[in-house]
Amino acid sequence: MHFEDFKLNQMLSTRGRTVTETDVVVFSTLTGAFNSLFLNEDYARKSRFGSRIVPGYLTASIATGLIYQLPDSPFENGFIALLSSSFNALKSVKIGDTIYCDVVVKSKQEKERTGIITLESSVRNQSGEKVLEITHTILVEKRSAA
Secondary structure (H helix, E strand, C coil), rough: HHHCCCCCCCEEECCCCCCCCHHHHHHHHHHCCCCCHHHCHHHCCCCCCCCEEEHHHHHHHHHHHHHHHCCCCCCCCCCCEEEEEEEECCCCCCCCCCEEEEEEEEEECCCCCEEEEEEEEEEEEEEEECCEEEEEEEECCCCCCC
């Protein structure tokens, strides 16, 4: 999307995606995040969570990937760079949970040939519970500069 395509308070909603055992194992292997809460069912069962949980960074990564897959993705045509990204984990995600992401355009800052867009995303599980909040700040082209 180009700068002109973004409308303040515009909302985009993604499809769902179920987090799998494979997702957790591959993510842990790639990142070195070999935490027992992610990989050891016996340990996790005795924890406050009652079973293994999904790493917060994995949940944020999957949610960001869902945004990439939107038909009018903010991360496609016109996208130049991800300037910043932050998230707050609100509730644990478990293997087998399905997550969805609602993205809202929170601010637009116009520059000469580009613009800065702030997106706030709410990630929810299959029960509608908010599990994560993500803020992305992106640099995009203006249509006239493309």
